[in-house]
Amino acid sequence: MANTNSSKIAPEWNYSPAPENTHHIRLEKKYQLFINNEWVAPSSKKYFPTTNPATEEVLAEIAWANDADVDKAVKAARKAYREVWSKLSGAEKGRYIYRIARMMQERAREFAVIESLDSGKPIRESRDVDIPLACNHFFYYAGWADKLEYASPAKNPESLGVAGQIIPWNFPLLMAAWKIAPALAAGNTVVLKPAETTSLTALKLAEIIQDAGLPAGVVNIVTGHGDTGAAIVNHPDVDKIAFTGSTNVGKIIQRAIIGTRKKSTLELGGKSANIIFDDAPIDQAVEGIVNGIFFNQGHVCCAGSRLFVQENVAERVIQKLKSRMESLYVGDPLDKNTDIGAINSKEQLQTIQKYIRIGKEEGAEIYQSGCTLPSKGYFCRPTLFTGVSQSHVIAQEEIFGPVLTIQTFRTLDEVIQKANNSPYGLAAGVWTDKGSRIFNLTTKLRAGVVWANTYNKFDPVSPFGGYKESGFGREGGIHGLSAYLK
Amino acid sequence: MDILKTYKIYIGGSFPRTESGRYYPIADATGKTLANVCLSSRKDVRNAVVAARKAFGGWSEKTAFNRGQILYRIAEMLDGRKGQFIDELMDQGISKSKAEKEVEQSVDRVVYYAGWADKYQQVASSVNPVSSSHFNFSALEPMGIIGIIAPQENSLLGLIELAIPAICGGNTAVVVASESYPLCSITFAEVLHSSDVPGGVVNILTGKVAELAPALAGHMDINALVSCPLGELQTSLALSCVENLKRNFIYTDPNRQGLNFITDLQEVKTTWHPIESIGGATSSY
Amino acid sequence: MRKSFDPTTMLSHITVDKVGVEERVARFQTRSIKSESKLQGLKMVLNMIDLTTLEGKDTPGKVQQMCYKAQHLHDVHPGLPCVAAVCVYPSMVGTAKKALSNSSVKIASVSTAFPSGQSTREIKISDTKFAADEGADEIDMVISRGKFLAGEHSFVFDEIAAIKEACGKARLKVILETGELSTLDNVRLASDIAIHAGADFIKTSTGKIQPAATMQVTYTMLMAIKDYFDKTGIMVGMKPAGGISTSKLALHNLVMVKEVLGNAWLSNDWFRFGASSLANDVLMQIIKTETGLYQSTDYFSID
Missing domain, CATH: 3.40.309.10 (Aldehyde Dehydrogenase; Chain A, domain 2)
Incomplete structure (x- = not known):
């Protein structure tokens, strides 16, 4: 008997669930602060939960850094800047940044899954947009580290020192990359605070930084809420504040650093x-x-x-x-x-x-x-x-x-x-x-x-940043370097 | 008997008196009154900003070559009136050699920036090789209206060093002249006026810095504030600038000539457009 | 009644940005079709195939073998559908008709001086009538690409309308031969002309020109079908032909049809694949999905 030629095989054709495998990811129950390449318990002794917004389940406990913790991180960054990072050649610094980029690429799947778990963004975007762009950002700026004299025709490039960086929850790892990569390439050391709802991928990045053998203190990651960010902004030994977030908070930061030596770049709101x-x-x-x-x-x-x-x-x-x-x-x-x-x-x-x-x-x-x-x-x-x-x-x-x-x-x-x-x-x-x-x-x-x-x-090669109350400074491309150079 | 000149202010290409009706006298080294100068008010600032905003579109859209021509014309006119500027500086108590040097440098600066007008864009722009089928480039655009507080010393040169790079880059400017040595600034306005600079591109006010600078810093339609160190006033001005995230540049280095004086007052704009790759049978579609 | 060319009501010139289309298509390709939906999709694909042989060396023997395969895709596995139709030259329609006498598989015939279309309208009309008289259920005509590229859009329109008339009861598929149209703007315009002139289906390619049925081209044509449906409520079918030889690509096409036009188009009344080697790949995938074992071509008949 011949097969049948029905005009419709099924009344509806719908996609079966296609969940991304989560078995390969490694998450701790509790995350400490990443200072001087070590995991350090917060002197505040406080932790806060980070949740999966799609299920409302707690994913991990995150350390809540206070003023003393931030001070410890800034001191580590200062020491690393003075004693190590500023003494390395551009080419050597570039090697470290390249190494981070490559190791991120190798763990891209894990990053993508954790990013989606922690932030709620679809795996298609974290897998195809956030994580690859973050890796590529490190790759791009790695190559700048020994070519800074070409970065700005008007200036002889000199690093600023310790950069305090505060990032938002919408593109957690990507924003960390946007901040850390150019700062390191330009010769600065970093104290970075992820957003309180999305700390996990920055902490996974800390693992990579550790594995990559980046000299201790060059990148420090302090987790916490707004008060942690304020402690970075107000710390007297920070040379640069880079902030991405709301225009309101951007203005508070800008007011706070008046009269200090701190330079700032602000990536703020929009209504495009x-x-x-x-x-x-x-x-x-x-x-x-x-x-x-x-x-x-x-x-x-x-x-x-x-x-x-x-x-x-x-x-x-x-x-x-x-x-x-x-x-x-x-x-x-x-x-x-x-x-x-x-x-x-x-x-x-x-x-x-x-x-x-x-x-x-x-x-x-x-x-x-x-x-x-x-x-x-x-x-x-x-x-x-x-x-x-x-x-x-x-x-x-x-x-x-x-x-x-x-x-x-x-x-x-x-x-x-x-x-x-x-x-x-x-x-x-x-x-x-x-x-x-x-x-x-x-x-x-x-x-x-x-x-x-x-x-x-x-x-990564395309400068991003706003006019008017959307902030100032650019991130990405050759123009993104000048934010971290004097 | 000398004619006692009243120096008026320069707004929107005209020379009005201050709307406040207030003046202050400028005396020479012997204490003799040289001239009366307008004691401009916040309302004069407001009028100047309106004029500057009105002029911004036309000025920023002029070709770079054209802006360079106009700047060079300023240099020519300045050079042609050298004697008057030197006399004015000397009247205000500056030595002859210093006065001559300042005017000479002023002309040099204007020529320097006239030359940059059609070049800074090339030096500071980029074509960005993105990893997708898009053409992507970053170019500079003027910020808009620049509030400028000219330094007290080197009243002519200082004004030129802050204002000329601003307009070279297509911005328009509202300038507060040196409070103590204001005469050259108004004479310079006459130079601008006779040099094809459209009205409103540069507006020059005389008066008290303590009164006018806060009005500039707090004005929501000014995009950037430029000054040299201003002492105690600086902090309150910086706070006011935050209201609309005005860019605030304070130039501490006495050497004030360079590309960055133009590029600091530029925004980087990045533009994306798809690139269609179409071929015959070898095309990928 | 034959339709007449009216550019003002028909075509408000619609432009297509190729890079945007590529991005949209990439989104369809990232859809993950698993388990039950995959099996169901693969069976749909089988049932949408126009099994095709269009060669100078075609003989009645070859056509008979293909017609048997069309009805017996893989008899060791019960419950599979048959293909939608076979697609042959007009001279082979009679042979196919006989071979498929007791079958629901339809017979499609190319016509109008396929594949170039470089002949007179009289010959094209008689070519069409011959195929229809021989028993073709469906006629796959080609448009005059030369005339189209020369800007003679009304000529192209009138020709399609004339062939539609000559088809009688047979459904008309209009082949745009998109590989010769050079731009997606042209693909869109040609789609609009064909639809408005009375096409029951629009079809990408003859299979003789590369590139053929890329997803970008099919997407552009689906959007034309969607716009026409939104405006008139009339459904037009779509047939990508040439180059779709893997299950994966076929499923991506189904995803695209579903997301652009909706489930209503997911039947062989409204969507077809013109293909000669797709069926066996789909069969192998179906057996693999059910058994978990990767398959060898040795176990699937070639006709």
């Missing part, structure tokens, strides 16, 4: 415009909108959170966007098919929910994708608001979640004005098929990164 013209490659623009606002659950300082669509294509773009949102998988960060993972913390979820409430109260029209959310953990549906104007709170304030505001525009002048109508100036997106218009816009948009016909792209 993503602009779609009627001649844009519409389907790719829709992908760019999705990538702009839903990448990493919208926990991205340069997220394209203010969408501007030319009025004559607005209906079509919004319809396509809604339809595309329905094909986003929200759920278990460790499932290889998950597009949108967990919100990083309960507090952040509450903040996002507050803004969604405000948006509704302001009279904007809400649309959320119809996906079902896991019963446990912190999750948020992809959300967009239409009928928004610049005067709406949700179009002015940084939400830091998967929430898009959509405004329409009619003319070029109008959209340039509105796009720049913000105290922030981190990034912008422009979608049009017309080359001359792209260059007109990219020069008129007051933002440090402009993505034309693409969005949310990052690369």
